[in-house]
Amino acid sequence: MAVALESISVTGTSVEISGVSRVFRVDGREVNALRDVSLTVRPGEFVSLLGPSGCGKSTMLRIIAGLDRPDAGECVVDGAIVRAPSLSRGVVFQDHRLLPWLTVRENVLLALHKAPIGQDGREARVLELLDLVGLSAFAGAKPHQLSGGMSQRAAIARALAPRPRLLLLDEPLGALDSLTRSRLQGELLRLWEHEKVTVIMVTHDVEEAVYLSNRVFVMEPRPGRVRGIFDVSIPYPRRRVDADFVALRQSILDILEREATAAELTC
Ligand SMILES: Nc1ncnc2c1ncn2[C@@H]1O[C@H](COP(=O)(O)OP(=O)(O)O)[C@@H](O)[C@H]1O
Ligand SMILES: [Mg+2]
Structure with a gap:
C-alpha cells in the first residue's frame, strides 16, 4: 500500500484553530484544559494530538467536533467557525457507543x-x-x-x-489488545486512503502516532497547550523497526519524559 499525502486527490477539509482556551470550574477552582492553543491541519492530512492524560486532547477534539465551545479563540473548519456538531465531521470515541x-x-x-x-x-x-x-x-x-x-x-x-470530510478519533483503539490494535492501525490507513478524509486522532501512544500520522502535535498539561510539532516524513507503509521510525519515536518520548519530570517538580 502506498499512501502519500501528495498522491491523494484531496477532498478532506482544513482545520484552523487559533487562540483556543477552555477553562472548567471544578470544585471551586479553575482547570485550564486548554490555553491559547493554535494549530492548523491541512486538507487530507492525518494528524495526531499526543500527550499524557489530562492535557486537553479530548477537549480539543470536542471543540473541533462542535460538542463543546471554547471560552476564547475559535475553531474554523473549511472556512466556517464551528458552532455545533455536523454530519461533515465524523467522531469515534474510545467506547463504540453503538445502540445495543x-x-x-x-x-x-x-x-x-x-x-x-x-x-x-x-x-x-x-x-x-x-x-x-x-x-x-x-x-x-x-x-x-x-x-x-x-x-x-x-x-x-x-x-x-x-x-464526512473530517474524521475525529478520540483514542479509538485505546481499549483494544495490542494485536488487534496494530491490525486496526493498518486498517485506519486503508480507510484514510479510500475515503480521502482529513483525520485528527487523539492518542497517548507515541508509536501509534508515528505509525499513522503526517504530523504529530505533542501536547502538555496544566495548562493544556501544544509543546511541539513533529513532521513524520517516513513513507507509508511504515515499519516500526526501521531506524528513522525508532529515532523519531525516541525524540517524541524524550519530550514527553522531560514534560513529566517538569510536572513532577512543580507539583
Ligand atoms: N466537562 C468537564 N468538566 C470539568 N473538567 C473537565 C471537563 N472536561 C475535561 N475537564 C478537565 O480538563 C482537563 C483536560 O481534560 P481532557 O481534555 O479530557 O484531557 P485528555 O483527553 O488529554 O486526557 C482535565 O484536567 C479534566 O479533568
Ligand atoms: Mg481524553
Whole structure:
C-alpha cells in the first residue's frame, strides 16, 4: 500500500484553530484544559494530538467536533467557525457507543438518516462500508455479539457513513489488545486512503502516532497547550523497526519524559 499525502486527490477539509482556551470550574477552582492553543491541519492530512492524560486532547477534539465551545479563540473548519456538531465531521470515541438494540447494519444506517440520498443509496453505502471494515458477515449481529475490535470497526463505519470530510478519533483503539490494535492501525490507513478524509486522532501512544500520522502535535498539561510539532516524513507503509521510525519515536518520548519530570517538580 502506498499512501502519500501528495498522491491523494484531496477532498478532506482544513482545520484552523487559533487562540483556543477552555477553562472548567471544578470544585471551586479553575482547570485550564486548554490555553491559547493554535494549530492548523491541512486538507487530507492525518494528524495526531499526543500527550499524557489530562492535557486537553479530548477537549480539543470536542471543540473541533462542535460538542463543546471554547471560552476564547475559535475553531474554523473549511472556512466556517464551528458552532455545533455536523454530519461533515465524523467522531469515534474510545467506547463504540453503538445502540445495543440495533444490529451493526442498522447502527450504520442510522447515521445516514439525514443524508440527502434515497433508501437504495443508503443501503449501498452501508454495504460498502461494512465490506471496507471487514464486517459484512456481521451485518445482522448486535453490538454485544461483537469483539472489541469489531465494535470499533462498526463505530468507524458509522462515523464514515455520511462521507464526512473530517474524521475525529478520540483514542479509538485505546481499549483494544495490542494485536488487534496494530491490525486496526493498518486498517485506519486503508480507510484514510479510500475515503480521502482529513483525520485528527487523539492518542497517548507515541508509536501509534508515528505509525499513522503526517504530523504529530505533542501536547502538555496544566495548562493544556501544544509543546511541539513533529513532521513524520517516513513513507507509508511504515515499519516500526526501521531506524528513522525508532529515532523519531525516541525524540517524541524524550519530550514527553522531560514534560513529566517538569510536572513532577512543580507539583
Ligand atoms: N466537562 C468537564 N468538566 C470539568 N473538567 C473537565 C471537563 N472536561 C475535561 N475537564 C478537565 O480538563 C482537563 C483536560 O481534560 P481532557 O481534555 O479530557 O484531557 P485528555 O483527553 O488529554 O486526557 C482535565 O484536567 C479534566 O479533568
Ligand atoms: Mg481524553
